[in-house]
Structure formats: structure tokens, C-alpha cells
Amino acid sequence: MTGLRLPEADERVLARREEIVADLRAIVPGEGVIATERGMRPYESDALTAYRQLPLVVVLPSTTEQVAAILKYCHANEIRVVPRGSGTSLSGGSLPLQDAVLLGMGKFNRILDVDYANRCAVVQPGVTNLGITRAVEQDGFYYAPDPSSQIACSIGGNVGENSGGVHCLKYGLTTNNVLGVELVLITGEIVRLGGKHLDAGGLDLLSVVIGSEGLLGVVTEVTVRLLKKPDTARALLVGFPTSEDAGDCVARIIGQGIIPAGIEMMDRDAIAAAEAFVNVGYPLDVEALLIVELDGPEAECAHLLGEVEAIARDCRAVTLRVSQSEEERLGFWAGRKAAFPAVGRLSPDYLCMDGTIPRKELPLVLSRMRELSQKYGLRVANVFHAGDGNLHPLILYDANKEGELDAAEAFGADILRLCVEVGGVLTGEHGVGIEKRDLMPEMFNEVDLAQQLRVKCAFDDKGLLNPGKVFPTLHRCAELGRMHVSGGVLPFPDLPRF
Amino acid sequence: MTGLRLPEADERVLARREEIVADLRAIVPGEGVIATERGMRPYESDALTAYRQLPLVVVLPSTTEQVAAILKYCHANEIRVVPRGSGTSLSGGSLPLQDAVLLGMGKFNRILDVDYANRCAVVQPGVTNLGITRAVEQDGFYYAPDPSSQIACSIGGNVGENSGGVHCLKYGLTTNNVLGVELVLITGEIVRLGGKHLDAGGLDLLSVVIGSEGLLGVVTEVTVRLLKKPDTARALLVGFPTSEDAGDCVARIIGQGIIPAGIEMMDRDAIAAAEAFVNVGYPLDVEALLIVELDGPEAECAHLLGEVEAIARDCRAVTLRVSQSEEERLGFWAGRKAAFPAVGRLSPDYLCMDGTIPRKELPLVLSRMRELSQKYGLRVANVFHAGDGNLHPLILYDANKEGELDAAEAFGADILRLCVEVGGVLTGEHGVGIEKRDLMPEMFNEVDLAQQLRVKCAFDDKGLLNPGKVFPTLHRCAELGRMHVSGGVLPFPDLPRF
DSSP states (O other): OTTOBOOOOOHHHHHTHHHHHHHHHHHSOGGGEEOSHHHHGGGSOOSOTTBOOOOSEEEOOOSHHHHHHHHHHHHHHTOEEEEESSSOOSSOTTOOOTTEEEEEOTTOOOEEEEETTTTEEEEOTTSBHHHHHHHHGGGTEEOOOOOTTTTTOBHHHHHHHTOOOTTHHHHOOGGGTEEEEEEEOTTSOEEEEEOSSSOOSSOOHHHHHTTOTTSSOEEEEEEEEOEEOOSEEEEEEEEESSHHHHHHHHHHHHHTTOOOSEEEEEEHHHHHHHHHHHOOOOOSSOSEEEEEEEEESHHHHHHHHHHHHHHHHHTTOSEEEEOOSHHHHHHHHHHHHTHHHHHTTTSSEEEEOOEEOOGGGHHHHHHHHHHHHHHHTOOEEEEEEGGGTEEOEEEEEOTTSTTHHHHHHHHHHHHHHHHHHTTOBSOSSSOOTTTTGGGHHHHSOHHHHHHHHHHHHHHOTTOOBSTTSSOSSOOOGGGGGSOOOSSOOOOOOBOOBO | OTTOBOOOOOHHHHHTHHHHHHHHHHHSOGGGEEOSHHHHGGGSOOSOTTBOOOOSEEEOOOSHHHHHHHHHHHHHTTOEEEEESSSOOSSOTTOOOTTEEEEEOTTOOOEEEEETTTTEEEEOTTSBHHHHHHHHGGGTEEOOOOOTTTTTOBHHHHHHHTOOOTTHHHHOOGGGTEEEEEEEOTTSOEEEEEOSSSOOSSOOHHHHHTTOTTSSOEEEEEEEEOEEOOSEEEEEEEEESSHHHHHHHHHHHHHTTOOOSEEEEEEHHHHHHHHHHHOOOOOSSOSEEEEEEEEESHHHHHHHHHHHHHHHHHTTOSEEEEOOSHHHHHHHHHHHHTHHHHHTTTSSEEEEOOEEOOGGGHHHHHHHHHHHHHHHTOOEEEEEEGGGTEEOEEEEEOTTSTTHHHHHHHHHHHHHHHHHHTTOBSOSSSOOTTTTGGGHHHHSOHHHHHHHHHHHHHHOTTOOBSTTSSOSSOOOGGGGGSOOSSSOOOOOOBOOBO
């Protein structure tokens, strides 16, 4: 993240700030416009706290009509807009810009419709991820994606980042669980994409909006799929003498056609940290630990547990425990869920990376990561969604030691390049944001990026929505016929790093 | 479909036909270019045989490089291109144009890679849908979407139309089972979208390409998800005194959180026709029949069978049979699968419609459809994927009776308008093509269509790919800033109807 560049501020907009604030107050009355430094301070960063920037102004609309009026005004006046949900993005997706309106969607917090016959719910984007499940769990249903921030993160943010969680191996990412959205375009026009039905005919714009990180429009309503809670869930805790054995075990479980609800993996450092933190009985003498959860009817769980056990033993598992009660199962997870803060005790600072690889490359990537760890002289603790190949290596460093942050960032970039090299991608569930923006050319060539940017322009002709995120280079839409991305980068001024 | 309009032929292209054929022969040598009337005759229509048109020339490339060279040539020379898989489209998606190159992808018929550890296969687009399952079934795997044309239809065509089948209720449409494609743009540039991994970061262009009906580019490679064959599959045959009861039963099964592998519904006319055709013991004294299939581990099937039975009895089911053997289960399906040809014996001609509604609206739509049947004086036999609300009403008519085809078409359009009115959509799995193109404004407003067309232009700036399909109006991309769709339609000449 060294040398982060954001788009140069538009001086004409900065000069007109008072007028813009007044105009926005005419659209959103009362406390819905925040223009004081003190009032805006809570919005200066999201969960990627290494970077901070005060916005031009914060606006908190509460109706779709207000959102449409704000965007239409910004489009007419060429003012940039950064949309924001709960601000839990780990990739800096909602980092403000000095010359941009920060559009906070927190007031859109109502559940509009629960429709069991169509197995879906219609909610506003500011509803939290867990809030959906809470509204339907008394009837035996839930919303499947479960990012670890699910108590706080908004469903609108989930749509923006295509969020996952520990159960997305079986139940899919946000894109597999959202049926429709209402989207306000930068022109203020309102489109409805998808709904309570199958593919609508015409172009499927819903999927391109999911995971578009606020670059295409502002979502004001979301229709999500509801799932029935499984009858049973049981977890296995399996220890291995090497990470390669654990990686091999994951590939073989999947290769045999079994789809557990989740397969999580932790390495020696992460195991030790988690066990010291929560004391749930993780084995400390293994190099790698898998938590494999199976869910469904009881008979199915029992049958699959047996198959997974056999595969694990075949892959040289040295310890193996099956949860015998719901309490024990939750205990197995408690360590995994506490792993990030626990690792925080091993080291003053850490960087949480997010890359994805084809499952069968796990053993190779783990071994190459160890070589990189030696090269950079930095420890790495591995905690990840192994079942779907989504790695979250935590690079341990000390920001107070000269050069360690730079080394950690270079190490992180090398890990992501490695992911791409073996056929994987730069992100699993955290998004590109500003964090991985400059690595996009590692993943996509000029033709790929130009095509993505043409689609971006098809939604946002003036490039006003969340500029500086996702794409390494800003272009005027008219240039895109002949653009060359991997060459020059526009001269963005550096943003102070905290 | 009365008064079908196709884009006016480009006279300059027609005048240069000899030169174009020669140029294409330089790209695809030997028998890969077909320019004689007799040779082109098999390509003059797809499975929507009511319309026929000879193309400018047929080209059958066998490498991605050839496809790229053909498209680059057509782009430079402003020649239209109609892509074609196996030609099984029911919506006229690959109907040729007089001035367009017909690009047949049948020679792309190889399975390139089967990768069980990543549970996917990489195949060329001309491989048939069933060909994928045949390549992996000895290892216990299969490819889930199963359109009734699966012996013949190509996976490239499935991608173009986002095809479904009787099992898409549980296993999803093509868009849920394709992980990546290689796509050649009209400029000849090649992009790779998705792959053997999770969402790639950046914009998700894979999903917008799936179901885009050949309007965005030409797919030259497809990575599909493989599923493990379920241990058990059992089917229930349930008869009801009214269609409303059957519709209610479907809504309640789903509402209770059960997801059968498939729920098919047939009404009295369809049941009688199917039973007369295959003689499998369907009850003849009921108004509606459901076939409900449950699959998975044996214990799960047995448990869910009990739940479905209880719901069915609660919904006034009058007959109920559970398959006791694999032979009996296949018998239950044999009638359903023969329903279309069987209904063909009730009437000289029929129109097969394809619309989708929210499941809970089934009873209402069935009753409204009966009113329409009386209004038009035409019988309608209902055979459809009830579980996901995808209707296939078959409107019976006699083309030799003056005005009956027109009445049938008007009846069909009313059914689709009804689908949209209750919150559904114009198509479930057959695509829009030319068949439902002029109904698109029933579903989408000007803003929706303009946004879709801007995305189309972001891929195909000259509008050369499959023009006249999906969108009711042709526009130059430059117009789209200010376009108004629902107003005027460009003056397309009528195409002769057969």
C-alpha cells in the first residue's frame, strides 16, 4: 500500500464547498448533512485504518428519492461520490476523498418484506447482515453469507464487496444469495435489477453490480434468498504434521465430491495464538489444523463425517476430534473466530491479506509462502477459508521498526502475485478497493481492464462514483477505445499514511 | 410473433459478398466456409422453425485464433455476425440475417481438462450439454443443468441462453454452474472471465456474458462446475382436484424450506396426452399432477418424502404414489419428458411459451390463464417447471384455420404480460431472442433498457453482434445518452413467416 495515490482533488469543487453543502441540505433536511470536521471524523476511514481522509461533506439520506436527487445533483455539478455502508471494508472501499460527497446509507435500516413462499426477503441496504437472520430465525430460516463482521456490516456493503464468510464454500458468496436490487444511477435514474424470480431476460446487470465496490451506482433495496436452517451441524478438528498434508486433505475432500458447510485451516502460529486466547483444546503439536463442518439431516452428517475421517487419516492426520455436542462444536469455532485478535498478540502489527487460489494448489502455495517468509524475515500466520481456496495470510510486523511496514507490504504483494501465478485471483471476499488496486494489472491484461472500464463508463459516464478504487488508472470514458492500461499511471498525489 | 422485423440488410455488404467469402476463406481454409445455397440451407433456422432466413455465408472455425481473426475482419468491415451453437434455440436466438456471417461453433467439440480437485471441467463451446456428464459419470460426477435438448444442445449455446432444465430448482441455471469463459470480443481481442476460483475482483463480466444471447462476444472456452451424483433419487406423483391446489402445494413445499431436485406440473390436457403417448399410469381423473423429485443421501430422501407427502395431503391431493424403484422413477419422468410431442397429437400446431412468475402467484396465474383461454377460444395445455415458477404453457391452434396463429400469438403475449404483471419475467430458460423481443418494454422501462444497451455498446460499439435479437429497437451507441426506447421503433422490413 506504500505510495497510495488518490485522484487529484477538483479545486473547483473545493472552492464551492459552502454552496454544495447548502444545496445538499435542501435535499436532505435536518441532521442528514454533516459538514463539521468533528462530525465527519467518524467517517474518515473504514476498517482499513492505515488510511484516513476527511470527505467534502457527509450526507445521510433516508429515502430512495433523496439518493436519486443527491446523485442527479452531483452528476449535473460533476461532484464525486463515495458510497458507504457500515464502514467495515478491509480494502478501503469506502475511504473518503477530499472533494467527494460521502454518501452514508445507514438510515436505510428496515426489513421491508419477508416472503417464505418465495423464500426471500426484501431489505434496505443499511440492514446488517446478521439482522436479516435475526428477523427470520424464529421461523427456522437464515441468510447464508456470514462475514466475520456480520454483526456490524451492512447488506448494501455486502453487495458492494460480494462478501463471503466461513460457510460460502457450500452456500456461496453474496452474488449467489442476492436475487435483486434497486439501483440508483449517477444520473438519478432508478433501475430494478432481478427480483423474486429467475433470470429476467436481457442482460444480467445484477451480477455485474454485485461486487462492483460502489463504482456503478447506489443500491437502495436488496432482495435476498433465505435458506432453511440445517437440522444438524457437526464439526471435525483435524491436526496434521505438515501444512501440505492439510492442503492435500482439503483437495481430496472436495475432489471426492463432498461439500462441507465450511473448511477452515490454521497453521502452527495461528493455532498457538488462538489456543492461548480462548483455550478450547486445539492440539499444539501439529503444523496445521483443519476445522471441517458438515451440516444437513443427521443421517447425512453422520455418513459424511465417516468419509471425511477416512480421507483425513489417509492424509496422515495425527489428531482427530468430532464435536459431540453443540457446545463443543461452537468451541471448535471460537478459536477460529478469535484468530485475528489472537494473532494480534503475537506481534505489534499485522497485515491481513486476501487472495484466492485453485484448491489443488494449496500445498504448493503454502510451501512458497514459507520461502517468502524467510526472504522478507517476517513471520506469517495462516488463517483461511481452505475449502474454497480463500487465503487470509496475516503478515506479522512492527510498524515502529524502520522498513518493516514496507517489507510487509512487499511480502503481501508477492503473496498476491503468487496467487495469480497459480491461477488464482487477488481477492476472495474483501474486494480490491484501494488496497489491491495497483495489483490489478497482475491479474488482468490491458484488454481485460479496458473491457471492465468500458462497462464502468456505461454506468458512470463522468467517472464520479468512487474514483480511485479498484482500477489502477483513471481514464476519461472517451479514451477507452484506444487505452493502454499497464503503461502510464496518472499523476495522483500521495495520501498521508497513518 | 406476427410482423417480425429484422434489421434492414446492409446493401454495401450484400454487394461485396464474393469478396467477403474469399477473405473468410483465407482465414478458415477448406470446408470451413460454406457459401452455396444448398450448403447453407441447414442453417436457415434454429428450433423456432416458424422463421427462416439464409445467411450471407456460414463460417465454421476450429480455433480461437480463427474466431478472433473473423471477428476482427467483420469489425473492420462493419459486417454483422450471428453466432450459433447447435441451433436448438426456441426463441430464434441464432436466426440468420441476410447480410450477416453465421458463425457456427460446432467444431469446438473437445473436452480440454477434467479437474476433480477443483471440481470443474474446461470444455470447448461446441461440446454438448450431455457430453460433459458422459465424460465424468464413470467417476460419479455430472454437470447439473439439463435442458430437454441436452443430447444436442451445445454448452456454448447454454451459456448464451442461460439454459435451465428440470433440476435447476435445486442446482441452478447455467449462470450458477459456469465458473469461467474465454470470450472473443468483436474487435478480435480475447478476454478471460472467471476461472477455477472465486469472484476475481474488478467487475464481474462473466455473469453479464452468461445469458447475453450472442450480443456481447463469442465464447470459445467454458469452465463448468461438476457436481457429485446424489446417492439416491426418488420421485412422487401427486394428483390434485384443481390446479390451484397443486400451485398451493408447490408454494408450501418451498415455503417450508424444502428444495426438491425438481417439481414439475402438468394439467389435465397435458396428463391425458402424455399418458396416451407413453402409458406410465398417470391418473386421468385429476386436474393437475405434480412430479416431485428428492435426491441426496437415502435417509434425507426418506425424511423429505414424508414431509412432502404430508404437505400434499394437506393441500387436498387425491392420488399419491412414491417411486419404489429406479425403473418406476424413470417411468414417472417418461411422461413428462414426452409431454411436448404428446401434446402435438392433440392439435395440428402449438406455441410453446416460456415465462416465469413468483411461485406464490401460481394459483392466480393458472386461473387467469383459463380466462384467457376462453377469451381467445384456444385450448392451453400446461407443462412446466413449477418449483421455480417457470411456465411452459402450450397454446393449441391450427395454422390452417384463418386467424388462429394470430390469436395464438396474441394469447401468448397476454400470458407473458400476465407473468410480468404479477412480478415475474418474460423468460425462464429459452431466452428473449426474436420471439419475445418486442415484449421487452413490458418488462423493462426506458431507463432499464437504456442501461442494458449502454452495457451492450461497451462490448460491441458498432452493434454488429446478433442485431435484431433481444432488444426491440436498434440504436447507435452514440445516441444512448438521450434515447427513448418505448417510443418509436426503427423501420425494419418484415421477414417472411413460414
